[in-house]
Each structure stands twice: as C-alpha cells, then as structure tokens.
Amino acid sequence: MSGRPKIFEEEVVIAKAAELFWRKGFEAASTEELLAAMGIGKGSFYLAFKGGKSELFEKVIEGVSRKELHLLNHTLATSQNKVETLKDLFRSIGLAPKERNQKGCFFGQTIAEFSSTDLPFTDLAARHLLQLEKIFYEVISEAQQDGMLSTKEAPALLAAHLITIWNGLGISRRIAPQPNSLSTLIEMQLKVLQ
Amino acid sequence: MSGRPKIFEEEVVIAKAAELFWRKGFEAASTEELLAAMGIGKGSFYLAFKGGKSELFEKVIEGVSRKELHLLNHTLATSQNKVETLKDLFRSIGLAPKERNQKGCFFGQTIAEFSSTDLPFTDLAARHLLQLEKIFYEVISEAQQDGMLSTKEAPALLAAHLITIWNGLGISRRIAPQPNSLSTLIEMQLKVLQ
DNA sequence: CTACTTATGTACCAATCAGTACACAATAGA
DNA sequence: TCTATTGTGTACTGATTGGTACATAAGTAG
Secondary structure: OOOOOOOOOHHHHHHHHHHHHHHHHOOOOOOOHHHHHHHHHHHHHHOOOOOOHHHHHHHHHHHHHHHHHHHHHHHHHOOOOOOHHHHHHHHHHHHHHHHHHHHHOHHHHHHHOOOOOOHHHHHHHHHHHHHHHHHHHHHHHHHHOOOOOOOOOOHHHHHHHHHHHHHHHHHHHHHHHOHHHHHHHHHHHHHHHO | OOOOOOOOOOHHHHHHHHHHHHEEEOOOHHHHHHHHHHOOOHHHHHHHHHHHHHHHHHHHHHHHHHHHHHHHHHHHOOOOHHHHHHHHHHHHHHOOOHHHHHHHHHHHHHHHHHHHOOOOHHHHHHHHHHHHHHHHHHHHHHHHHOOOOOOOOOOHHHHHHHHHHHHHHHOOOOOOOOHHHHHHHHHHHHHOOO
C-alpha cells in the first residue's frame, strides 16, 4: 500500500514555487529553477505533478488565491468595522516594503501574461478577482444598509470600482519611486467609501 | 557608399513586431515568430538590430509610446473641450472590440512582466505612463483654472488617480464578460472630473 | 568592366527548454 | 526475509531557444 515516504509536502513546495512564479512569471520561471526552489528532483516532481509546469502553476494560482481570500475573510470576520478593514487592505499597499511592491498583484500579473491565449490560467486568476470583488460588494452592501456608509452609489458599481483601483495599484506600486506617494493617493481614492 | 537596398522600413517592421509582442509578451514571442510577422530574415534582422530581440522590444515600446502620445496630444490640441476628450479616452475602452480589450494596456503588461527584473523595459514602460499622467495633470490643471472643473482636489492627485484607473481598466477590460458592463463602470469613475 | 559597400538568406551553433526512462531506495505487509 | 508499492535521483531526449558565420545578391562609384 504505502511505499517509500515522500520527502516533501505538496502545499509547502507549491508555496515555494509560488514565490518564484510571482517574481518571474510563468514563462520566465524555468522548471529547473522551480525544482531548485522547491527542493525536490525531477523524479518526484513529475510523479506528483503529472501535468508538469502547467499543473504546478494552476495549483499555485489556486493556493495563493485560497490563502489571500482566507486571510481577508478571517480578518473581516473578527473585525469591528468591516469598511475600515477593507480600507486597511488598500492602505497596506502604501506601507508594504519595496520588495513586496515590486511583485505587484499576482493575479493581475497572470492575466496580463495570458489573457490573449486560451490557457486556463486567465480564468483561474479572473475567478480570484471576482471573488475579491464579491467580498467588496458584500461589505459595502451591508454597511450601506446599516447606515455606516453615506454613499448612495450602487454596491456592485462601487465594488467593481474598487477592483479597478486594486488592479491599478498593482501596477502603480511596482513603479512608484517611494511608497510614501502611494499612501496619499490611496487615502484620496478611499474617499468613495464614506 | 550605398550597397544593396533594404527591402523593409524599420518603422514598419517595428510596428508589426509590436502587434506580436503586445499579444504574447516578450518571453512568449519567439524571434522566429517575430521575423515571420515582420517579413524579414535573420540576416537582415541582426544587421539592423544588433541588440537582437531586446533591442527590438525597446524600440517597440518607444514606438508604441510615441504613437499613442502623439495621437492623444493631437486630439487634445484640436479639441474644444479637453476634459471631455480625456473622458472619451477612457470611454473608448468600453466601446473597443473584444480583440482589442483582450490585449489590455501594453505598458502595464510590460511592467507586469519585468518589474521584478533589472531590465530597462520597466523604465521605458513606466516613462510612458508618467508622460500620460503628465498630460492628465496639465488638462486638469488648466481646466480647474478656467473654472471648467468644480473639483477642488489637487491636479497631481487627480492625475495619479486617473492613471491608477487606467491601469486597472487595462486588467478589467481583459476579463470583462461583455464590454457593456465596462461602460457604466467607466462613466461612474469619470465623476471625479466634474 | 572592376572594386566596394551594404543587405539578404541559409546553414549552423551551443545552450536551454520541458519532459521521459529507468535503475535504485525506502517503506509496509506477509 | 521476501514481495509489492511508492518515491527519488540521474542520465537522457528531441525540440526550440536566441544568435552567428558566411556565401551571395544588389546596388553605387570609378
């Protein structure tokens, strides 16, 4: 039944591969580099990931998505002021270290690399952004009903607007000379949530 | 002095290469594909572009940038209402055909592909976005002074905000189910210019 | 015509790509 | 200990990568 034991956990090596994919993109990250980063050999890799590099990348997208959404959902669930928590999500961009900002948004990056092809990566990345938009929508919707938001704008439109800004900041943060300039911009952009 | 005549014009083949680079990105576009698209052979190519694929890509960035900025500047120069012209630039995203929208923004795409490396491509692409931002700034600044804009927000902040939205729409347009949804979003986002 | 200059097409190159084949190692159950 | 099962490491593969070498073509100048 159970032969030689695995020397790695799938979740762990997927997370390590994610780091490299995020930094270099799918095409530029070679399988050899990935294997080195994951700390496993070809034999183990192609046994665990029969689909090779593509399967790995799909699982990386799903893994990063799950982690990020879980973190946000958890923070919201234990938050006193959900709108403020949402705002803090954006504010964190202005406070992030340079290395983090240079990597931008993994999902926006993936869409940029693949949206003109027919690979399934675009759909997976788009699905994440859609889920993020849905979270925005629900927080805004609830806050409006509770009178915590004075804006009369439709929650769906506001959520789509926030996603646009999120993706836009995913580019801006990569080329911003100093993160300080980002913070004042973000603070201004968050005025739509009042 | 003058030997065998060239069978191509540099500007023309650069424009043809731009189409492929824009659709597939730098890494995914192979030199052979590029040569086929440009309609020239390796001999001619490496004589004209001693830096190879990299030099070609730099010239593509510069070429696309120059064209887009020139078009916008020309439209603005002959416009009665510059703010409205700016708005129309954004509105055109909602009206563009699917094939166009799937390509997104070439400069955002390039920044996404390279911002974690030290290649000069990021700087070239960032420079374009900065120039675009400057145009936004000047139109807003002038309109505010002429009383055509009631917003009291600082022109520099508004311009940075518009660039964020521009880059965000560069992602949204790639994954939008139908362009119709984009138009209502864009119209809402343009309310900052009133 | 000859000499010179520049452009073109093709054959070729080493390096790298993602992926496979397979001998061998390590466990569990009998 | 023997067998079955699963995992690992390495050698190898064919294809493709970006790029070079070079013979030849197509012009101009004398």
